[in-house]
Structure formats: C-alpha cells, structure tokens
Amino acid sequence: MSIPALDISPVPRLIQLLGSDKVIIGAGVAGYATDVYRSREMPLAVVRPASVADLQDTVRLAAAAGTAIFTRGGGASYTDAYLPSVRHSILIDMGGLNRIVELNEHDGYVTVEAGITWAALKAALDATAFRTPFFGPFSGYAATVGGSISQHAISHGSSAHGISAQSVVSLDIVTANGALLRTGSAARGAAPFSRWYGPDLAGRFCGDCGGFGIKARATLSLRKRRPFAEFCSVAFPDMARLAEGLRRAALEGLDDEHFAMDAAMSRGQIKRQARISKFATAKALVGSSRSPWQGLKQLVRSGWGGSRALGAAAYSAHFIVEGDESREARAKARRLLRVLIAAGGAVIPNTVPAMVRSMPFAPLFNTLGPDGERWVPLHGYLPHSNVPEFDTAVRDFFARRTADMERLGIWYGGMFMAMGSSAFLYELAFYWPGAHTPYHRHTLPEGYLGALPQRPNDAETAAFIDTMKRDLVALYGAHGAIHFQLGKAYPFGSVIAAESLELLRAIKTAVDPQGLMNPGALEL
Numbered sequence: 001m002s003i004p005a006l007d008i009s010p011v012p013r014l015i016q017l018l019g020s021d022k023v024i025i026g027a028g029v030a031g032y033a034t035d036v037y038r039s040r041e042m043p044l045a046v047v048r049p050a051s052v053a054d055l056q057d058t059v060r061l062a063a064a065a066g067t068a069i070f071t072r073g074g075g076a077s078y079t080d081a082y083l084p085s086v087r088h089s090i091l092i093d094m095g096g097l098n099r100i101v102e103l104n105e106h107d108g109y110v111t112v113e114a115g116i117t118w119a120a121l122k123a124a125l126d127a128t129a130f131r132t133p134f135f136g137p138f139s140g141y142a143a144t145v146g147g148s149i150s151q152h153a154i155s156h157g158s159s160a161h162g163i164s165a166q167s168v169v170s171l172d173i174v175t176a177n178g179a180l181l182r183t184g185s186a187a188r189g190a191a192p193f194s195r196w197y198g199p200d201l202a203g204r205f206c207g208d209c210g211g212f213g214i215k216a217r218a219t220l221s222l223r224k225r226r227p228f229a230e231f232c233s234v235a236f237p238d239m240a241r242l243a244e245g246l247r248r249a250a251l252e253g254l255d256d257e258h259f260a261m262d263a264a265m266s267r268g269q270i271k272r273q274a275r276i277s278k279f280a281t282a283k284a285l286v287g288s289s290r291s292p293w294q295g296l297k298q299l300v301r302s303g304w305g306g307s308r309a310l311g312a313a314a315y316s317a318h319f320i321v322e323g324d325e326s327r328e329a330r331a332k333a334r335r336l337l338r339v340l341i342a343a344g345g346a347v348i349p350n351t352v353p354a355m356v357r358s359m360p361f362a363p364l365f366n367t368l369g370p371d372g373e374r375w376v377p378l379h380g381y382l383p384h385s386n387v388p389e390f391d392t393a394v395r396d397f398f399a400r401r402t403a404d405m406e407r408l409g410i411w412y413g414g415m416f417m418a419m420g421s422s423a424f425l426y427e428l429a430f431y432w433p434g435a436h437t438p439y440h441r442h443t444l445p446e447g448y449l450g451a452l453p454q455r456p457n458d459a460e461t462a463a464f465i466d467t468m469k470r471d472l473v474a475l476y477g478a479h480g481a482i483h484f485q486l487g488k489a490y491p492f493g494s495v496i497a498a499e500s501l502e503l504l505r506a507i508k509t510a511v512d513p514q515g516l517m518n519p520g521a522l523e524l
C-alpha cells in the first residue's frame with residue numbers, strides 16, 4: 001500500500017485503515033502509556049495491529065506524517081522503555097500479534113508473532129516434547145517474546161542457555177519505512193532455520209529497545225524438555241559468601257536456572273503470599289473446582305510459607321537442576337550442593353524453586369509491595385571481582401540515607417544471579433508509599449488491587465526515589481557495571497566509545513532516517 005505524505009495527525013487515517021476497534025484514543029491510552037514506574041507524554045493514540053501487514057501499514061502511515069512510533073509488548077518494563085518521550089506520537093501495542101506461525105519440530109524451531117507472551121508460548125509447547133532454551137522472564141505472564149528480546153531479558157533457563165537473545169534464530173523486523181527485513185537464512189528467502197549466515201543481522205536488533213525497528217516475528221530454537229528436575233535452596237550468612245557461591249556454581253554449569261535474594265526481599269515475598277493466597281481463595285471459590293487460582297493458592301502457600309529458614313536467612317539462593325533421568329538430576333544437584341556448601345552455604349528447604357518450576361509465570365502481583373507499596377527495581381551487571389567493593393559501596397550509600405528512608409517509609413530488597421561464568425547481576429528493588437497508577441489498574445486483577453491499602457502520593461517521597469535512582473545508576477557506573485533493559489533510564493550512547501557510537505548511529509540512520517522509532521532510547 002502506498003500512502004501519501006501527511007502533515008497532520010495520522011490517527012484518522014489509522015482508524016480508516018484498521019477500524020476504530022484497533023485504535024484507542026482518549027482516556028484509554030493512559031493504561032498503555034504508563035509503565036511500572038511512571039508515565040511521560042501521552043500518545044495521540046494506541047494502535048493494536050492484528051497482522052504483520054497492519055503493522056507495516058501503521059508504521060508507513062505514522063512515518064509519512066512524521067509521527068514518532070513507540071512499541072509496547074507486554075508493558076512489563078520499568079525503564080521508560082516504551083513510554084512516549086515526545087508529544088506527537090503513536091504507541092503500537094503488539095498484543096494482537098500473538099500467533100504461533102510455525103512449530104517445526106523436525107527442524108527444531110518455532111516461529112511466533114512477536115506479541116505472544118512467554119506464558120502462551122510455553123502453554124503451546126507443553127503439548128509437545130519441546131521448550132525454547134530461554135523460556136521467559138518472571139514477568140512472562142504479560143511479557144512478550146518481542147519485548148524481551150528487545151531488552152535482553154533473562155531468567156527461566158538462563159543459567160544453562162543464556163539470555164533471551166541467545167535463543168533467537170531469526171527475526172522479521174518492520175523498519176521505519178514499513179519494509180520487512182529478515183535475518184539469517186531467511187534473508188535469502190530460505191526458511192528461518194539458521195541465525196548464522198554472514199554477519200549476525202539478528203544480533204543488531206536484540207537489545208535495541210525497539211529503536212532499530214519493530215520485531216514482527218521471531219524464530220526461536222527448540223530443545224527437548226528434560227523430564228526430571230531437582231531443586232536446591234541454600235542460605236548464606238553474607239554477600240561475600242553468596243557471591244562466591246554463585247560464581248563457583250556458574251563455573252560448574254550444573255543448573256538450568258537460579259536466583260538469590262536478601263532477607264528483606266524474602267520477607268516481602270512471604271508477606272505478599274498471604275495476600276495472594278487470600279485473593280486466590282476468593283477467586284477459586286467463585287471459579288470451577290479446577291480453577292487456576294486454587295493452584296496458585298496452594299503453590300504460594302507451599303512455596304513461600306513452607307520455609308521458616310527462608311525468612312531467617314541473610315541471603316538465600318535457589319537452583320533448578322534438570323536431567324533426562326532422575327538419578328542424573330539428583331547427581332547434578334548433589335554436586336551443586338557440595339560446591340555451594342564449600343563456599344559457605346547451608347542447605348534449607350527447597351520449596352521456593354519447586355514452586356517457581358511448577359508456576360514459572362503468575363499475574364504481576366510483584367509490581368506492588370506486599371502492602372500495596374509502589375515498587376521499582378534497578379540493576380547492574382558487574383564482573384565477579386567487582387562485587388565485594390560494590391556491595392560495600394551500596395551499604396554505605398543506604399547508610400547515608402537511612403534516616404530519610406525511614407521517615408518517608410521507603411525500604412529496599414536485593415535480588416542476585418550469576419549471568420554466565422563472567423557476570424553477576426546485582427538488582428535492588430525499592431518500595432515506597434504512593435498512589436496506584438493507571439499501569440496497576442491496567443495490569444492487576446481488580447479484586448486484588450481493591451483489597452490493598454491505598455495511599456496518596458507524596459511529592460517529597462517521589463522526588464527522593466527519583467534522585468536515589470539517579471545516584472545509584474551513577475554508583476553502578478563508577479563500579480564498572482553495565483545494564484540490560486536500557487530503555488531511557490540507563491546511560492548508553494553517552495558512555496560508550498566514539499567508534500562504537502558512530503557505528504550504532506549509522507545503523508540507526510539506515511533503518512530509521514527520520515529518527516521516529518522510539519526516540520530517546522539508548523541515547524542514540
């Protein structure tokens with residue numbers, strides 16, 4: 001379709017082209033244009049394409065009108081990543097592009113539309129003997145394949161198979177002129193069976209935060225699901241021993257996934273489970289006897305409530321180990337525990353990783369604290385050798401702010417992971433009293449949100465959180481950390497070397513000459 005250049009809002013044309021049911025205007029846009037942390041500019045409209053052709057037409061129309069384009073997957077990020085940063089924009093919601101295009105068990109890949117959630121993809125693959133190697137972030141109930149690849153998501157399967165981008169075989173990208181660019185073997189019109197064909201084109205679009213184009217389809221590799229899993233949980237008395245345990249475990253390469261928490265984070269989860277369990281009970285009572293809420297209730301009770309040792313541990317680390325046979329999984333778990341104990345860990349009940357494996361994706365209750373507090377995480381990846389010094393600096397950072405944080409009712413917890421053998425994820429999540437936003441109303445079940453304590457916003461607290469986030473990002477930087485999920489919240493263009501920046505800017509100009517795709521992302 002060829003569209004003449006327009007110098008007016010593209011919204012009437014979009015309505016004409018797609019139908020009014022696929023174009024949201026007015027008050028309805030706020031729920032889409034607010035992320036977990038905040039909102040910025042409101043878009044002229046939220047557009048929900050139902051096909052790749054719709055998506056291409058939408059991009060052509062917006063580009064012809066000089067309108068900025070922001071793309072939202074599941075909207076589960078919190079780094080301003082999909083938030084409009086300019087006044088004249090449209091927000092494309094990918095939720096309508098959620099089909100499985102090809103499940104090719106013989107050639108070992110699955111092609112999906114990029115707006116499919118990880119939970120939906122897993123549900124479809126559970127009917128086969130396969131899974132994708134990386135199979136989603138904890139937010140995979142809402143988070144999409146396209147959004148996760150765009151910001152280097154990690155978690156389920158990451159110990160064994162790396163980040164989201166490492167499971168990608170091929171991508172179909174809609175660039176700013178509406179063309180469909182294909183990568184790997186698909187670039188020459190062949191099936192999307194190989195990523196490796198000349199320079200790695202798919203890699204240019206992984207972690208781009210949607211600034212280089214919109215992922216319309218993604219092909220991911222498949223691997224056989226291992227039928228047996230063992231779970232290990234270990235307590236550590238301090239960060240030094242936790243970090244050493246995770247480092248040594250990563251070098252062994254025995255687990256499929258793992259995560260670790262400090263005591264504040266564990267206690268917050270234990271407290272939240274009581275609320276979720278109560279809510280799930282009420283839901284199950286009005287649902288069928290096999291209601292998923294019933295399952296959720298049992299899981300959170302047995303998972304978080306099952307371990308007193310968890311609440312008492314200064315740090316706890318949780319591992320999922322897989323095997324083709326039960327004895328293989330058990331042997332790996334025994335070996336892993338030996339490594340963790342040698343690093344200073346003590347075995348505690350393993351209910352949390354068992355719960356996570358039974359229900360890897362749950363509604364996003366964690367977007368609020370256990371008492372309905374606001375929540376936002378911040379993270380950095382460090383080389384293992386920088387962790388002790390950074391941890392001391394973080395303690396010092398909070399010690400200097402304790403009085404203000406207590407006065408304003410702000411608290412924090414930590415989550416940790418080894419990423420491959422060489423990097424350590426140090427994530428901090430903040431909780432503070434504040435009003436729920438259109439994001440929470442858009443995302444959380446009404447009954448759950450309504451039962452939480454409601455608190456007004458406080459300007460001093462909000463400003464304190466903003467400043468603390470900014471200062472912590474600087475602290476991460478001073479200790480050599482890098483970040484995933486860059487969005488518009490972490491520095492990138494301003495901190496990378498001139499040669500790297502020049503090349504990335506040249507790529508951006510080639511695929512998006514008017515700079516309309518997610519302006520502000522990556523500081524490009």
Ligand SMILES: Cc1cc2nc3c(=O)[nH]c(=O)nc-3n(C[C@H](O)[C@H](O)[C@H](O)COP(=O)(O)OP(=O)(O)OC[C@H]3O[C@@H](n4cnc5c(N)ncnc54)[C@H](O)[C@@H]3O)c2cc1C
Nearest residue numbers: 073074075076077081137138144146147148153154210215
């Ligand atoms: C409760 C909770 C748990 C979380 N757990 C994890 C975790 O375990 N691991 C982790 O890494 N993160 C986690 N996150 C952060 C976030 O959910 C993930 O990074 C997730 O992958 C984001 O996917 P999304 O579809 O929601 O993307 P969005 O938030 O919608 O978008 C993210 C970025 O991708 C771009 N984008 C979206 N779709 C496309 C597309 N089709 N083409 C091009 N660009 C696109 C957007 O413009 C934006 O820049 C969590 C968040 C929450 C709220």
